[in-house]
Amino acid sequence: MKKQILSATVLLLVLLSLGSGCNKGGSPYYKSQGTETVQYNGTVLQYLESQKGVYDSMVVVIKRFPHFVTLLSSPGSMTVFAIPNAAFQVAVTNFNRERAKLDSAPLYFSPNNLSRPDSGMFHYLGLEKLIARYIFNKVYTYEELEPSSIGFRSPSILGYDMNLRAVQQNAVGAIKDGPKVIELSDMNNSIFNRFWKSALTSTIAAVQTSNALVHTLTQNHEFGFASFTDKLLEPAWDRTGWTPIAWHSQYLGSWGGTVAHALDNDGDTRWHTLTSNPPPLPLFFTVDMKKTLLIGGVTIQCRKDGGHDGSPVDFTVEFAPEGANLADSSVWTRQRFSYPPDGSTIKLPHKFYFTPKVEARYFRFVVNQVFSGRLYTDRPYSNLDEIWMLY
Template sequence: MINRNRKLMAWPIVVVALLGTTFTACKKNSEYYAYENTVKEFDGTVLQYLQAQPANTFDSLLLVLNRLPEIKDSLENSNITLFAPTNASFEAAIKNLNILRKDQGKTPLYLTDCNLDSLELMTWRYVIRGSRTTDAYVPFADGALFISLKNSYPMHIKYNKLNASGFVQGGPQSIIYSDPKNSIFEKYWQRANTNAVNIKAKNGVINILAPLHDYGFNEFVSRVNQ
């Protein structure tokens, strides 16, 4: 494990300011919401941006943030880049959890019930130190490691320009956001794509993760199933 960690740190790592943040949780019954970005600049904080979006977009994330005051505060007062999971990401995680719990003869769990330490550990991975748009990632052809605001956890960010209308890389900008799991071997990484990028708030930049992403980067079930 020590050698693996040393190799991992050979990737480019970008470290910026430390900040504090908080989380909230999911509703038991909420619809999947296909997020469509219509605003590139928001006159408010990162937290206020989440709160201003339509119902069934970030309700689950806001619920988790309400349970995690430190993370919530960082979205209001710290200089950050947020990779925001929508309701669909939480619903998929909760669904998988409760399928397993049913098989085990256990009662269902929801975001309001989940262990706070586990929620906090997983949620910090979506909050990166410093405010950056995709311009910061373009120079790294293979992507680079960026550090979470707390716990100094390395997350891998790779810029991806999609193709469109017959032009190579002529389409919209995208980011592949990955949890390397402290491994240099990409087959172990858990990846998430973005639906929208470069939404600028007063204290940071918001990138919206695609709904197919499972909150927790495939660790939610194992961490909260007690």
């Protein structure tokens, strides 16, 4: 009898031991997700460099910018979301597919990858703004993010707002009992999460280096949060912080209506002028871009929701330098543009280029004529979904 009891006890202990060694979701890292880290004796840049064949593309991009190299090699307390090579490969493939449609040569991150004599490299400025979205001057662990169900809005190192959220995934046979991961979201300058693009960290434990906590993104992420092609194909300046400082009129409604709504990346909102006793044409608004930029062109998106009466089809873009007396008309540089005369493409975003490029801190958008049943009219109201300044 004693032998039977002893055998049963041993069997029970073995079964318990096997059960505790199992991992929900099939990941060998399950126990370390969100709660434990792997220590690395070196800086975050040294860690990324040491992972040959894993983060090579991320290192190539970082090393294009000396200030990023200095930051990631210096003492500090940062969070870095490590981007696997596959994420860059997806971005490059999608980008060059669109380049081919324009009969343009492919572009790459490294000169070693140039596939034909007319191949080139990606625009440095666009890459700088995108890679910065994965680096934060604060340590974010899963536990710190866990209390909020909607996540935490946080500026990345160049001031662009991202959202970080702790996510408890489902396990086999159980809801929210699986891997703990972090969701990193590009907010697209919008408070509405339907416009956000998100990526999840992998189930591999975070790595603590001497100056940063490193979370690894999944292999199916696309570098740039699915905006890589748009931003690099025709790179536009980041509008974060741009502030309207003057306007002819604004008309609040379900569509927004303020000048700020033409700068918010929300296709459902727009700047709209008064329709009752409106001021006469020309109509205008003025924006402070907060620093001097080299402007190579402008893209405007007229109202595209079906009713495009009031869309500006003849307009002037004016620029003034930092420190200028904006009340003095002589300080403004002006370039005038108009849509094609048939009006067939009025709902599409249009790009207009400057020759030569203009250095400015302020711009003024002036509506000369608008669409209203026929292309050009002096009907005195206007609206605009979005306006971007190009490099």
